[in-house]
Amino acid sequence: MSAHGDSKDGYDFAHPIPVPMLLSVFFALVLLTIITVAQASFDIGSLDIVVVMVIATIKAALVMAFFMHMAYDKPFNVIVFLSSFAFVALFLIFTMSDSKQTSPDFEPVIEETASMEVAATPAAADEAETSEPTAE
Amino acid sequence: MSTIEAAAENAHDAHGHDHDHPSFLAHHFDTPEQQFDSGKLGIWLFLVTEILFFSGMFCAYAIFRMLRPDVFEGCSQFLNTKLGAINTGVLLFSSLTMAWAVRCSQVKQDRGLVGMLAATLSCAMIFLGVKAIEYSHKWEMGLLPAGLYFYDPANPHPESHTNYLFMICLPFMILLGGVVAWLVVSFATKNKFHQQCAMPLTVAAACFFVGIGLGMVLESGDSERATDDHPTHVTESIEQSETMQLISTGENQVLESLATDSNTGIKSELTARQTQLETAGSAIIQEGDEIAGAIISVEENVMTQRKAGVFFSIYYCMTGVHAIHILVGIGFLVWLLVRAVRKDFNPQYFGPVDYVGLYWHLVDLIWIYLFPLLYLIR
Amino acid sequence: MSAGSIPSGDQIKDPGYPTASENYLTNSKGALTWLLTLDHKRIGVMYLIGVMTAFFSAGLLALLIRLHLFRPDGAVFTGPEANNWYNQVFTLHGAIMVFLFIIPSIPAALGNFLVPVMLGAKDVAFPRLNLSSFYLWVFGAIFFVGALMASGLDTGWTFYTPYSTTTDTSVILATSGAFILGFSSIFTGLNFIVTINTMRPPGMTWFRMPLFLWATYATSIIQVLATPVLGITLLLLIAERVMHIGIFDPEFNGDPVTFQHFFWFYSHPAVYIMILPAFGVISDLISVHSHKRIFGYRFIAYSSIAIALLGFLVWGHHMFTAGMGPMTTIIFSALTFTVSVPSAIKVFNWLATMYKGSISLTTPMCFAISFIFLFTIGGLTGLHLGTLATDMHLHDTYFVVAHFHYVMVGGTLVSFLGALFHWWPKMFGKMYSEAGGRLAAVIIFLGFNLTFLPQFVLGSRGMPRRYATYDPEFQTLHQVSTLGTLLLGVGLLVALVVLLRSLFKGERAPANPWGGATLEWQCTSPPPFYNFERPPAVGDPYDFSDIFWDTENERYVTVEPDRKIAPAEQPEPAHAEGTH
Numbered sequence A: 001m002s003a004h005g006d007s008k009d010g011y012d013f014a015h016p017i018p019v020p021m022l023l024s025v026f027f028a029l030v031l032l033t034i035i036t037v038a039q040a041s042f043d044i045g046s047l048d049i050v051v052v053m054v055i056a057t058i059k060a061a062l063v064m065a066f067f068m069h070m071a072y073d074k075p076f077n078v079i080v081f082l083s084s085f086a087f088v089a090l091f092l093i094f095t096m097s098d099s100k101q102t103s104p105d106f107e108p109v110i111e112e113t114a115s116m117e118v119a120a121t122p123a124a125a126d127e128a129e130t131s132e133p134t135a136e
Numbered sequence B: 001m002s003t004i005e006a007a008a009e010n011a012h013d014a015h016g017h018d019h020d021h022p023s024f025l026a027h028h029f030d031t032p033e034q035q036f037d038s039g040k041l042g043i044w045l046f047l048v049t050e051i052l053f054f055s056g057m058f059c060a061y062a063i064f065r066m067l068r069p070d071v072f073e074g075c076s077q078f079l080n081t082k083l084g085a086i087n088t089g090v091l092l093f094s095s096l097t098m099a100w101a102v103r104c105s106q107v108k109q110d111r112g113l114v115g116m117l118a119a120t121l122s123c124a125m126i127f128l129g130v131k132a133i134e135y136s137h138k139w140e141m142g143l144l145p146a147g148l149y150f151y152d153p154a155n156p157h158p159e160s161h162t163n164y165l166f167m168i169c170l171p172f173m174i175l176l177g178g179v180v181a182w183l184v185v186s187f188a189t190k191n192k193f194h195q196q197c198a199m200p201l202t203v204a205a206a207c208f209f210v211g212i213g214l215g216m217v218l219e220s221g222d223s224e225r226a227t228d229d230h231p232t233h234v235t236e237s238i239e240q241s242e243t244m245q246l247i248s249t250g251e252n253q254v255l256e257s258l259a260t261d262s263n264t265g266i267k268s269e270l271t272a273r274q275t276q277l278e279t280a281g282s283a284i285i286q287e288g289d290e291i292a293g294a295i296i297s298v299e300e301n302v303m304t305q306r307k308a309g310v311f312f313s314i315y316y317c318m319t320g321v322h323a324i325h326i327l328v329g330i331g332f333l334v335w336l337l338v339r340a341v342r343k344d345f346n347p348q349y350f351g352p353v354d355y356v357g358l359y360w361h362l363v364d365l366i367w368i369y370l371f372p373l374l375y376l377i378r
Numbered sequence C: 001m002s003a004g005s006i007p008s009g010d011q012i013k014d015p016g017y018p019t020a021s022e023n024y025l026t027n028s029k030g031a032l033t034w035l036l037t038l039d040h041k042r043i044g045v046m047y048l049i050g051v052m053t054a055f056f057s058a059g060l061l062a063l064l065i066r067l068h069l070f071r072p073d074g075a076v077f078t079g080p081e082a083n084n085w086y087n088q089v090f091t092l093h094g095a096i097m098v099f100l101f102i103i104p105s106i107p108a109a110l111g112n113f114l115v116p117v118m119l120g121a122k123d124v125a126f127p128r129l130n131l132s133s134f135y136l137w138v139f140g141a142i143f144f145v146g147a148l149m150a151s152g153l154d155t156g157w158t159f160y161t162p163y164s165t166t167t168d169t170s171v172i173l174a175t176s177g178a179f180i181l182g183f184s185s186i187f188t189g190l191n192f193i194v195t196i197n198t199m200r201p202p203g204m205t206w207f208r209m210p211l212f213l214w215a216t217y218a219t220s221i222i223q224v225l226a227t228p229v230l231g232i233t234l235l236l237l238i239a240e241r242v243m244h245i246g247i248f249d250p251e252f253n254g255d256p257v258t259f260q261h262f263f264w265f266y267s268h269p270a271v272y273i274m275i276l277p278a279f280g281v282i283s284d285l286i287s288v289h290s291h292k293r294i295f296g297y298r299f300i301a302y303s304s305i306a307i308a309l310l311g312f313l314v315w316g317h318h319m320f321t322a323g324m325g326p327m328t329t330i331i332f333s334a335l336t337f338t339v340s341v342p343s344a345i346k347v348f349n350w351l352a353t354m355y356k357g358s359i360s361l362t363t364p365m366c367f368a369i370s371f372i373f374l375f376t377i378g379g380l381t382g383l384h385l386g387t388l389a390t391d392m393h394l395h396d397t398y399f400v401v402a403h404f405h406y407v408m409v410g411g412t413l414v415s416f417l418g419a420l421f422h423w424w425p426k427m428f429g430k431m432y433s434e435a436g437g438r439l440a441a442v443i444i445f446l447g448f449n450l451t452f453l454p455q456f457v458l459g460s461r462g463m464p465r466r467y468a469t470y471d472p473e474f475q476t477l478h479q480v481s482t483l484g485t486l487l488l489g490v491g492l493l494v495a496l497v498v499l500l501r502s503l504f505k506g507e508r509a510p511a512n513p514w515g516g517a518t519l520e521w522q523c524t525s526p527p528p529f530y531n532f533e534r535p536p537a538v539g540d541p542y543d544f545s546d547i548f549w550d551t552e553n554e555r556y557v558t559v560e561p562d563r564k565i566a567p568a569e570q571p572e573p574a575h576a577e578g579t580h
């Protein structure tokens, strides 16, 4: 209730966002979309994902702050929502870092070359015959 | 400013006669604000669950992109950036109209509310229309989840026996037919309320086909340049394609027989070991000199069932679940629209519009990330 | 406080008994008024019936498992399919117990009944959502039964890939069931968080809430944060089976360890969904039946939240041998130790509460004391398992089976029973036979230990879990365990008989049979359908100084010198600002 503390009798609590603000947020979002698409045609190597994610996050922040009224919402609601990202980060970081550590051991499990493909699947006996000569 | 005053005025209006419970206030709440705050916290919590729900797929995405960046780069070429960008714009616009709709409900602009909800609905339909073009095109090419994948670089556009686009469109045609019928009936019976509901819904339902048209135009404009030769890096290894074809046809049968053959208990243990042995055995042989060429081409060729297939699995999971959310959102928007026509909302009771709005923005938010992560990989 | 004469001259407060038209059980009649009710108390009772049915059926399956293990080569299932039968039975036992019983037991069944009453609210924030949670539970249960009917399920409750993507049993039905149950659980949690945040009456500050509410709040946080990940995991598993998406399936270059990460990101926090409400129950039970203020209220309250949050950091301890990277295993092992700290804090606080209290060894207190014993053993053995080196030896043995049964049965089930006996008079307005209840508590305690203590020994000697047959050297211990199961079953039956009998033969329960100071004891037994006519006067939930035993009427009464009653009209809604 930061922005409209005096909700008399709990009846006056609406907080309409002015139209010009809505429109300017929209145009900012469109502009950012154009920028992302445009930058995709330059090759900036591994920085690419960072740039893309930063732009997406700015867009997300705009949507959250204004379209979702977060800038005017109760702090508790904001904390609730934003904390979900902390848990997502937790999940991603642990799982990814573990995959990275272990991936040399398993990846790729099945090499996808023509002859091996056939040999790897025992049920495809008829096709296996064609690859037998190579196998022996 | 004036609008805020209007809101205040409205609030006073309501004041006189509802010191008890106004009709929109549930019995277990004391004030409309308490009711609104509860709903709002509830919807925020729900959005938290949505984020964690999607996080599973983002995690899968992150792992596979980390392990196989080349696959993601290669496969991303098959996603049409133009269509993705247009859909992004459409969704952003729908977010604008949705936020505006919330504003309308807060300042008691009933007509504006109906209009904004209708605009949001129409955008949702356009989005789905464009998606239908994207999906059907890929299905025809066989760019499917790993288990169903049959894309063949030598023959990217096989003679298709099923018209996927038609199959997707069919339910929407029926929907459009139904809404039009409703509209006609409402005019025939001169039922004002039904007319007011059916008109915006007809527009929205028709917008699906606007989306289809838009998708087709953009797709065809693109195809001359890209679609037909975008798998350039794949055609380099064209000498492989013959064998590739062999495999991809046999693949599904193999899978099915695998699934049915494997039994529980010792039998499956045996089969598993057998498979393992054979896999291992052949893997060792693969190291042999004869196949050296093949291994190199493996590095080049990412358009295989176990590489591109996984990319498309992730693509379909993410965009598919997102599309399901759009469909659910459409359901909610229709419900809101009917209530808006009924003039249910006022400055003390705009909660449902606000909550659906938050949900809708979240769907938009997820797309904001999906678009660059899937379409814009180089 | 406690037995003694009532100081004369003061005002005695006792709500008396409800009339039939007030009583929530009888205020409207007919099956439909129950099936479509929005009253949280009736929904709680329906949940109670539901989870007890689930418990009963899964309990029968457990009995089959144990009887089968009476002989090294298997005593119950015979023939060529014996092992498959065994696999299906233990899978369904585990899945039903976890998803249909333990997770909804305390939060959904008792929580639904208690949360609004304890809070002094008229209902939960979203009564219709509450009812839909219940029906989602029912649908999920139907799916599970469907899986059973179709072709069984033999993956274990963990649905590990790659086996779950290749077995020809009905994985899809069962996972859809679990998916639906997940939503039921999410909606319940969401409802409670909102209720506790926005529905508190004037005077009910965060630190005047009974600890059961704190525990429920912490549980709800986990339900909301973790359960969606289970949802998407199961959805991806279904997709994996239907069209081989290659995320988990090694056949398509997927990684089964990733599935385990996904699964345990939910399922370790889920074990705290199971135990946290039990902690809350025990905090209340210990304090009320020791007639002494809870020791370290804030520590217990905060430790619930701490457990909820720390519980998200340790899921990898289920996968030490699954092929995680060495660095990850070390980190997860270290983090596992941190989470045991808040659990230990609670145990110490309960003991300190009992110290010098005037303990009445009522049935609920008997259960609460068994809980402390059993949970301590369960939690400490968890530390053995969280230690990397020992877990290499103990993983997937009966030691793990014993560990989690000590926490889930010795912890959650025992406290569920304690809570049931504690609030039974409130829920149904009837007193049960104390002697019978205590007998049940003792038999359950003995039967439980007889069943599961030998399993620690079995496990540390190398008996692997989930096996239908075993080496004859383990026979004696297995037989002791099976006999213990029979005793445990007898104890549970006694408890059931005692409770059911009270419904017909029991005496009418007074409003406050135990001398509790929380709000639910201030309304009649059973409560009226509207809970409180006006927002109740909220006092300290653990202040027993003005509660006296009224020998004449066999009840506890509140004697009020002069306590301010909250204004009846136009109360300020207690909207929450932040957590505290």
Ligand code: HEM
Pocket (backbone or CB within 6 Å): C158, C271, C272, C274, C275, C317, C318, C336, C337, C339, C340, C343, C378, C379, C380, C381, C382, C383, C384, C385, C386, C387, C391, C394, C395, C396, C400, C403, C404, C407, C408, C411, C412
């Ligand atoms: C006091 C803190 C606890 C610690 C340190 C702990 C630690 C562990 C560890 C390390 C394992 C994995 C053992 C293995 O598979 O090798 C485990 C398994 C398990 N724990 Fe705990 N635990 C604790 C409390 C609990 C509680 C409170 C519950 C439930 C109410 C619980 C339920 C389970 C279950 C169900 C499993 C086995 C899962 C399966 O593989 O089927 N634990 N615990």
Ligand SMILES: [Cu+2]
Pocket (backbone or CB within 6 Å): C267, C268, C271, C314, C315, C317, C318
């Ligand atoms: Cu765990």
